Amino acid sequence: MIVVMKPHPTPEMIQTMVERVEKMGLKAHVIEGTERTVIAAVGDERDGGREALESYEEVEKVMPILAPYKIASSETKPEPTVIRVRDLVMGGGNVGVIAGPCSVESEEQIMESARKVKAAGATGLRGGAFKPRTSPYAFQGMKEDGLKLLAAARDETGLAVVTEVMTPHHVELVAKYTDVLQIGARNMQNYHLLQAVGEIRKPVLLKRGASATMDEFLLAAEYILDQGNQEVALCERGIRSFEAHTRFTLPLATVPYLRQRTHLPVVIDPSHGTGIASLVPPMCTAAVAAGADGLIIEVHPDPKNAMSDGAQSLTPEAFEKVMLRCRKVADALDYKMS
Template sequence: MIVVMKPDATGAQIEHMRQHITSLGMTPQVITGQHQTVIAALGEERAGLTEALEPGEGVEKVLPIMAPYKRASSELKRERTVVKALGFEVGGKKVAVIAGPCSVESEEQIVSIARKLKELGATALRGGAFKPRTSPYSFQGHKEKGLQMLAAARAETGLAIVTEVMAPEHVPMVAEYADVLQIGARNMQNYQLLQAVGDSGKPTLLKRGMSATIDEFLLAAEYILDRGNPNVILCERGIRTYEEHTRFTLPLATVPYLNDKSHLPVVVDPSHGTGKAKLVAPMSKASVAAGADGLIIEVHEDPEHAASDGAQTITPAAFGQLMAQCRRIAEAVDRTM
């Protein structure tokens, strides 16, 4: 339920309703907007709740939250969430760009590419220290040494680090180095991991599972939000369909749909979403036009010899051209890059 307080509701009235919601066995969440305060009453809804809440002093109206995802829903919070980490910001007017190699291969490699990406306009650095791979024989990443290499790149450039965490027990270690914790598609419904990153309080980039519905995606975000961590970024990275012309199918209708149904920022991964380097630029432009708050792009100085995912990785030169094109698209939709 959502308790909408009157514009002139006093602090004492708001606090009284918060305590009243608690006494009814629900969890209150006070959201102070520019003109009005609303209090979410979260928990299992039951008959009689509206009648119990409506008479409260300062209450304007009580509304049900129709979506199964309560905290992630735009029914609860109309104002867009802006997630910040170091100098990185996503959800505001500026379209964020997270870029870097699929895997951290060496300190020299990651520092060199980070310098170039910052010059070209990237706002955060991506790179895998832990790599979940379909084959157990593929490169699995340098793990903590890889995290240390990312930290060296951040010290050199000031770029925030976005990197994947794969297991609940890894969260403290990865959180020590990373500015944004990434949960990959294969772990979207790893509920213990979702709760662990929620408990960490770190900004989290949650990738949509390759077979997940939008409701399942938002309910996964709900696990993180439910632990008191409001800093969740949704990432559309493509889903598995019967099509074979791309690695995955990148459904960009997801972007405006999520912008309508949720207050959380949305970024798009055109690298995984297509699996083809030549499609990264056009799908990046389309993503910005569709209303994406950010992009996450794989960039490597020598994609042909990349340790992983070379086929979907672009060069710094191609990234620079992409940024110039996307800036023009962003301007056309009243955004900046």
Template sequence: MIVVMKQSAKQSQIEHVRQRIEGLGLKSHVIVGEERTVVAAVGAKRQQGTREALESCEGVDNVVPILAPYKIASTEVQQHPSVVTIGSLTIGGGTIGVIAGPCSVEGEEQILETARQVKKGGATALRGGAFKPRTSPYSFQGLKEEGLRLLALAREETGLAIVTEVMTPSNVELVASYADVLQIGARNMQNYDLLAEVGKQPKPVLLKRGPSATMEEFLLAAEYILDQGNKQVLLCERGIRTFESHTRFTLPLASVPYLRQHTHLPIVIDPSHGTGKASLVAPMARAAVAVGCDGLIVEVHPSPEEAWSDGAQTLTPTAFEQMVAECSKVAEAVGMKIGT
């Protein structure tokens, strides 16, 4: 349920409500809005008389139930859209963040050259896989900590924030010590132990939708992270598995306005994985901006044909720069901007 505080509520009264919620066996989440503060009370333990107990607290305007199964992510709890900012990357609030880089970190020369090129082309963050979940156990699995070190080196030279994937709960601390944004890949969207672990650390989390996940499952996965106290969650639509074979996945851009209606979390689109074809990335990126996405994550490599993974869906630096220029025009037309 949501405890709506009066506009005149004092900080001491808000704190008392928070403590009262905790005393009732529920978790409290304080959300400071533009006009007033609300305190979300979530949890399975709902005692009879809870609503009445909270309504009697000083400074409380009213108490209303949260109808959505995902509580903290819902627009019922927070109506104004969330904005995530870390280093060079801003996503939300009318600013479209562009995350670009190779599928895999292959070596120092490759990642530094890519970082320079994507920054020149308009990227506001660098992506790159140090730990790579692969369908085949015989495929390249990533450079692991050496890859993280090289990403940090690229950040030092270019100033770009780093986005990279974490695959296991035991690696969260290691990856967080190098990365600015921790990515949860599609295969791990329902790895609840991993979701809880990234929720305990303070850096933003980019959560990718699973290829067969419903919207409700996607938002409930985000809820696992939010419930641990990390409010900086980015939702990433990267395509779902359908009967179609002309693309790697089907990229449903209706996800953007739907999510906008149901959650305050920023929405990122991945047209690289969503199509699997480099020739389709720019058109789908433009379309994503047109429907109001908050960010793009795109695969870029100095020489896609030589990429160690996902070369078919990877843009050249020149194609990426052109894509950003085109997306900037679309963004301007819909009242948004691509920038830092």
């Protein structure tokens, strides 16, 4: 249930209400909006709990949360969550653009990528240091050396670094070098990993599993939120279907659907969603038109010789054109691209 406090509660009032909620055996999550402060009381609710909480003078009302995902639901927080990391902003009418290669391959490659996507207008740099690959013989990434190169690229360009973490015991290491922790599609339901990134106070980009339903996707986000990390962005990266003309099927209806169900920012990955570089630009503009809060795009200075996902990677020149097209759409809809 949601405990809606009366306007302008003092910190003491909020803390007292948190203690009351916890005495009922529920977990309290304080969510402060621009107009209201609410406390999400999550757990096995006792009979009479709602009436007991409504009786306090500082409480305006208590409402049940109908969605299975309690903290992620827009019932809990009608205002959109806005994630700000350096110059990267996602949510609340802001379209954050994250770009870079699939994998960090060398200092020259990642530095060139960072400079060029920055020049084109991106504010986030993507690049895999730890790479989950279908084959055990494929390139697995440069690991900590790759993280160091990403941090060096950030130091030079100011771009926020977004990279994947694959296991709970790597969370602290990856968090040391990165600005946004990415959970890949294969790990969307790795609940120990979700809880581990929930304990780290850094934003998380959670990718939808290739066969996950919307409820499963949002409940995966709930695992992170439940640990106290309120900065989670949901990333649609395509799902498996019977179609074979693209790598995955990219359902852009995900954007307006999630915007109705959750306050969390929604990011689109057209690179994995199509797997074909020529299809990425139109899907980028379509995603912005649909109301996406961010884009994550693979850009490589030499896609033909990329160590992973070259077929879906844009050249820096193509990425620059994409940014120009997306800005036109964003301007028409009064969105701000960052």
